[in-house]
Amino acid sequence: MDKEKITSVDYEKEKEQNKSNVNKDKETKKKSNAQKAIPGLIVAIVSLLIILTCVIIAYYQVYNSSKQNANVLEGVYASSYYSMVDNVNNLHVDVSKFSTLSTKQSKLNTLQDIMGDCNYILAGLSVLPIDEANSVSAIKFFNQVSGLSEAYMQKLNNGEELTQEETLMFDKISxxxxxxxxxxxxxNAGMYEGNFSFVDASIFDDSGMNELSLGMGDMTSESIDYPAMIFDGPFSTALETQEVKGLVGEEISVEYAQNYLKNTVFEGENAKITYLRETNGDISTYDFEVNLDGKDYDVQVSKVGSLVITISSFAENGDAVMSGEKAIEIAEKFANKIGFESMKSVWLEIHDNVAYINLAPVIDDVIYYPDLVKVKVDLASQQIIGFEAVNYAFNHTQREPEFNLTISECEEVLGFDYNILKTSKTVIRLDGGREISAYEFMCERIDGIYFYYIDANTGEVARTMKLVSVEGVEKLV
Amino acid sequence: MKKKILIAFLLLLTGVMSVFGFAAFNNSVKLEEKSTPTIATLEPAYAVTADTKEVQTRLKKWGYYTGNVDGINGPKTIAAVKAFQKKYGLTQDGIVGPLTAAKMGINLNQSSSSSNYSSNDRYLLAKVIYAEARGESYTGQVAIGAVVLNRVEDSRFPNTIAGVIYQPWAFTAVNDGQINLEPNQTAYQAADDALNGWDPTYGCVYYYNPETATSSWIWTTTTVTQIGKHVFAV
Incomplete structure (x- = not known):
């Protein structure tokens, strides 16, 4: 019995001992595990610190770079703005004094200064972030003042006097x-107060406006009564009301235009013609999509006069299988077929296996350049892939050009050191829209080929063009 | 446990590399944008304007001018011009105006709105066409090119293709950087057509997508036509 008791006590002791040992083991293990986890923790903390540092560096770099870019932009804006304001001030002085000038030379000098002022102002205006609605009136005004000055300089250089009305125009401009x-x-006064930033001010809000645009708001045509400036130049007010002379007759219907395309322009039953829409600009047209033998063409036919105004398509890839001369033949034949009479090729340019051919009416040996029609022929497929007759639609009319001077009289203006390759009688359109009769002299000079257009009634040089090569393509500039 | 720590560490390192990689990529994109090549113009459009150097070169060749061709319009140059004018019965003012220039075979008729387009212009035009209208029909692409060119000819806008395209906030593609995408062959063809006079919009200077246009002002323009998603207006 006693033995049994002893055994039982021992067992309990042993059990407790074991328990205590297990606990000790657990604690030891825990300690050991904790000790093992320390390096991992350190790695994690260090990694986090590295990442944080990298993120801070990256952010700083991006921030710094953005700041530098903003500073550079601020400099560009500020320089443009202040130069522009300086030149507006200069322009004001120059236009104010113009009507007080009496000698030709002082007028010429001042007109030159006015042109320079305007060009600087325009350079500034085109750089500053001003929305279109608020900048167009001012840009137009300065372009016109520059164009007007150029036209007046031309007039003075040609030995003519400016009329009183013309001189007083500068008072209106002033x-x-x-x-x-x-x-x-x-x-400016607003800008000098506080830290004005062009970059910050340039940011547009949802309505498309910003601080600079608002500042320009007072220069719209609603706020200022801009004078109409009519002169022989590209920005003349006269050009805004260009008359459409070449489209005459009744207005046709969509069905008529569709039949015309089917029967005359795209002959054959294969052509699938789909009416798309109307275009109602200075020239009103019915627009169609034509599918012929798997190729799509966009075609516009004028409502008045039923004239093909444009055909647009593009060339497929392929090697040229015909010459430019053959393309000219195709182009002339096509123009004649669709109602453009007496059209002859006056220019050929080949680019990427596409021949761009300019056709002009040639009547009684006079080339009518204002009525230019352009035809595009794919030298690979041998198909007409483009046709454009907007100039013809605007300008074509019956004319009786006068050539009061002879070719040899006009040739004198050319000076010397040239070799005439070809001469032609022409009618040309000046930048301001006025047409004149002119002799065309194709001349070879030491530095290339030039085309001179001499007014056949005044003997003045109306236009000079030089043949230049751009990417292997010859162009007249 | 060790494995877990290692994986976590690797993931973190990947994150770090990504951050630096992104920064590096960003820089390389900037560099690429800056170094986008432009096609060299063989002969600039202003090659035939009468600058002093050109006048001096010609006068020197013809024996009127004996000084250096330095582009400075000094007394020697003026005297040479006057001598030339005297010889040809022109007003002896020493200024190379249109008559004197014509006698010298120099063109002074380069107007600021000239349509003297260069290969740079072709490239820029193709870029803006591709960026703004690559999803449109061919005619729609030509129309975008035509609007740019119409703006060049219009007094209300800058007088060069680059000036029109990069006029701040004029084209969305410039603002969002899509202008820097390389144009495809169709865009080049459309640019060529526009440069050769094709204008399906008949003189429009504005276009917008009516579904996305935000400016209220654009709705006040006069609509001429709609080609694809774009409305064209004057």
Whole structure:
């Protein structure tokens, strides 16, 4: 019995001992595990620190780079703005004094200065982030003042006098420039207060406006009465109301235009013609999509006069299988077929296996350049893939050009050191839209081929063009 | 446990590499953008304007001018011009105006709105066409090119293709950087057509996508036509 008791006590002791040992083991294990986890923890913390550092460095770099870019942009904007304001001030002085000038030379010098002022102002305006609605009126005004000055310089150089009305035009211009100057100076005053930033001010809001645009708001045509400037130049007010002379007759229906395309332009039953829409610009047209033998063409036919105004398509890849001369033949035949009479090729340019051919009416040996029609022929497929007759639609009319001077009289203007390759009688259109009769002299000079257009009634040089090569293609510039 | 720590460490390292990689990529993109090649113009459009150097070169060749061809319009150059003018019965003012220039065979008729387009212009035009209208029909692409060129000819906008395209906020593609995408062959063809006078919009200077246009002002323009997603207006 006692023995049994002893055994039982021993067992309990042993059990407790074991328990204590297990606990000790667990604690030891825990300690050991904790000790093992320390390096991992350190690695994780270090990694996190590295990442954090990298993120901070990357952010700093991006921030720094953005800041540098913003500073550079700020410099560009500021330089453009302040130069522009300076030149507005200069322009105001120059246009104000113009009507007080009496000698030809002083007028010429001042007109030259006015052109320079305008060009600097335009350079500034085109760089600054101003929305279109608020910049178009001012840009137009300065372009016109520059164009007007150029036209007046031309007139003075040709030995003509400026009329009183023409001279006083600069007083009207001076008033407008004065208003613009006041607006800018008001804006300047605001800028000098506080830390004005062009970059910050340039950010557009949801309505498409920003601080700079708002500042320009006072220069719209609603706020300033801009004078109409009519002169022989590209930006003349006269060009805004161009008359469509070449389209005459009744207005046709969509069905008529569709039948015309089917029966005359794209002959054959294969042509699938789909009416798309109307285009209602200065020239009103019915627009169609034509599918012929798997190729798509966009075609516009004028509502009045039923004239093909444009055919647009593109060339497939392929090698040229015909010459430019053959393409000219195809182009002339096509133009004649669709109602453009007496059209002859006056220019050929081949680019990427596509021949661009300019056709002009040639009547009684006179080339009518204002009525130019352009035809595009794919030298691979031998198909017409483009046709454009907008100039013809605008300008074609019955004319009786006068050539009061002879070719040899006009040749004198060319000076010397040239070799005439070809001469032609032409009618050309000047930048301002006026047409003149001119002799065309194709001349070879030491530095290349030139085309001179001499007014056949005044003997003045109306236009000079030089043949230049751009990417292997010869162009007249 | 060790494995887990190792994986976590590797993941973190990947993250770090990504951050640096992104920064490096960003820089390389910037460099690429900066170094986008442009096709060299064989002869600039202003090659025939009368600058002093050109006048001096010609006068020197003809024996009127004995100084250096330095582009400075000094007394020697003016005297040479006057001598030339005297010889040809022109007003002896020493200024190379249109008559004197014509006698010298120099063109002064380069207007600021000239349509003297260069290969740079072709490239820029193709870029803007591709960026703004690559999903449109061919005619729609030509129309975008035509609008750019119409703006060049219009007094209300800058007078060069580059000036029109990069006029701040004028084209979305410039703002969002899509202008830097390389144009495809169709865009080049459309640019060529536009440069050769094709204008399906008949003189439009504005276009917009009516579904996405935000400016209220654009709705006040006069619509001429719609080609694809774009409405064209004057």
């Amino acid at each position: 008033l407008v420039v004065g208003k613009i100057k006041t607006n800018f100076n008001k804006q």
